[in-house]
Structures are given as C-alpha cells and as structure tokens.
Amino acid sequence: MTERLSAEDAPAGGAPAEEVPAEEAPIIGRALPWLLAIGGAIGVLAAFALAVEKVNTLRDSGYVPTCSINPVLSCGTVMDTPTAEVFGFPNPFLGIGAFAVVTAIGAAMLAGARFNRWFWIGLQLGVLFGIGFVHYLIYQSLYEISALCPYCMVVWTVMIPIFTYTTLDNVRTGRVPLPGGVRSAAGVLIRNHTVVLTVWYVLIIAAIGQAFWSYWSTLI
Template identity: 50%
Template structure:
C-alpha cells in the first residue's frame, strides 16, 4: 500500500503530490482516492463501533442488570466501562459523540471520493477536530487502564480509528500544502509519508504493551 497523496483538481496534479506544496489562500484542495477511501472506511468502522456502544448503553439504562455481549472476562468487560462517570464525560453517553463525529467524517470521505475539494480553512478544521479526538481518546485510554481497570473491545476499535484517521489527515494536509511547511520540514514529511505505516504500528505496539503490563496479573493466569 502506498502512502495517501493529495490532488487538487484545480491545479496541476504534480503540485499536490509534493510534500513542500503550498496551496494558495483561495485555492480548493482535493484528496487522492486512497486517502478518501481510507477516511470513508475508517469513519464507517468507528461509526459501527459507536452504534453498538450506544445500543448497549441504552440497554443498560433500561435494565441495569443487562450484560453486554462483549463482557468476556474481568478485564474485557464493556459493562464495567459503560457504568463509569468517564463513559458520560459531557453529561451524555460518549458513543453519541462517536455517532456524530464519525458520521461527519464518513460524509467527508464520501464527498472526497466523489471528487469534492475544499478550501484550506476546511482542512484546518478537520485537522483540529481529529487532533482533539486523539487527545480525548488518549485520556480515555488512561482512564480505562489506570482508573477503571477494564477494557471495552468496541472502545478500542474507536481508539484505533481516531488515531489512524488523525495521522493520515495530518499527512494529507502537510503534503497537499493545506498546512504549509518549509523546505527542511518537507524532507521530514516526505520520509513520514514514505513510511506512513510506521507510526500507527508503533502506537498499536505501545498500547498493547501497556495493556499487557497493566493486566499481567490476569493474563498470567491464562498461561
């Protein structure tokens, strides 16, 4: 798989393929088919996980004794996570945020796949939104590991989708010129795009090690 690149339908394609490209203030910026498809599929995956979490949360509200299907053991226990204050940070179930955010991202991905292009401020907004999502997700990871002491498989799907979408959105914005970079930074961007898979894999490995270490007391009973 090659790194997603960007193409501005109103400029020569080569301009959007350079890591040091700079979009004019009033120019519109499109996206490659690879990035558009990744955004759409990643958003749909997150949307599906959020929908399941929302359904289970509503069932718990209706019947406090309801046991979600993803309650597998003392560690993998969605019910334990859903019954905490962290599951309703803003006064309503967190999955509702996922339904709204991933729904919007899916619509954007579909539009890009159809050939849509947006102005720079739109890409800046998308960048800000995905970065805020990553910050929130890592707070939830910290809470799940070190405060709640339980994991939710569907939540982990959401974590992964948010991190991957933020990373590739960042690469897209840097390579397309939506976020201007200087000549020196452009070299770093080109290398990051060349090994675009490295950061998501490293992130997943670190999270897996944290989970292994945090719940080692349980995992060792299974050996």
C-alpha cells in the same frame, strides 16, 4: 526528482501548491478518501453498538452488556464510570456524530468533491481533538478503570489511521503550512507512514499487555 502537485492535490482556496517528491504523492492521497469513508463507517457502527448497550443498561439495571466478556474485557465496567460521560452525556453519542461526519467527508471525496483550505484545517482540528480524546480514554481504561471496552477499542483502532493520514496528507499538500525544517522531518513520516502506524499500534498493545499482565498471565 520532484513533481508539482496535481490539481486534485493542490490546496484549494487560492494557496499555491508546494512541490513534493513524486513517490510521496500517490498512496496517502488516494488512500485518504477510502480511509475516511470506511474507517468512519466502522467508527459509527462501533459507537452505535456501544450506545445500544448503554441504553439497555439504563432500561434494565440487571442487564449484562454483550461486550462484557471477562474481568478485563468489560464494557459494562467502563460504562459505569464518569469517564463514559465526559461531556455530560454518553461518549458513544459523540462518536456517532463525529464518525458520521468523517464518513460523509470520505464519501464526498470519493464522489469527486474538493474542499477549501479552511475546511481541511477544520478537519485537522477535529481529528486532533479526536486522537487526544481517544488517548485520554486509553489512559483511563488502562490505569484508572482497569477494564477494556471492546467497542471502544474498535474506535481506538480506526481513529489512529484517520488522524495519521489526514495529518500527513494535509502536510504533504501544504494545506497545513509548516516551517521548512519541520516539513522536511515530516517528509520522513510521510515516506514511512506504515511504520508510523505499526509503531503506534505496537506501543498501545504493549501498554495493554503491561497494564493487565496480572490477568493475562493467569491464562498462559
């Protein structure tokens, strides 16, 4: 049994709404504003904390960041690499700005704001860049730098659901058009969104365990 998208879920900007199974509509659509607002705020705080640590290291060359806990959990090691300034300035500054925008969008949605399709496509491109950048940093941390930044890991943790639920909601509402066959396959992911997140997190945890097994094994 299906129901047509409500006015709240229908893509703005004049595009016709597509029909989706009724059971697919509530949780993702209702969770997204909260996820953007809360996840974005957590991301801002983590990026701000890391920016403060970066500034402290620039002021005092002997400063040991509070997030440098052991040889593996060491944001100081990560901050001393070119990866920490991919665009020519400290990555946390980019995170503060990007997550502030995400937080504002979530807050606006909770206040009842609705956006045109072009806005959602722009947000989709933004979270696509974000998730790609995060996984580049994950690879660098695990296999090139051989150290983990705790605050960075908080950013990883919130970026994954922000990307996942933004994408699934854009697909669900038809804001991002897909061919029929692809949309049917995407429906499986929509119905099993918690499984998607769980598998994603498990894969990253497994990669962390494998990359630093020589250290973790000494703690057993």
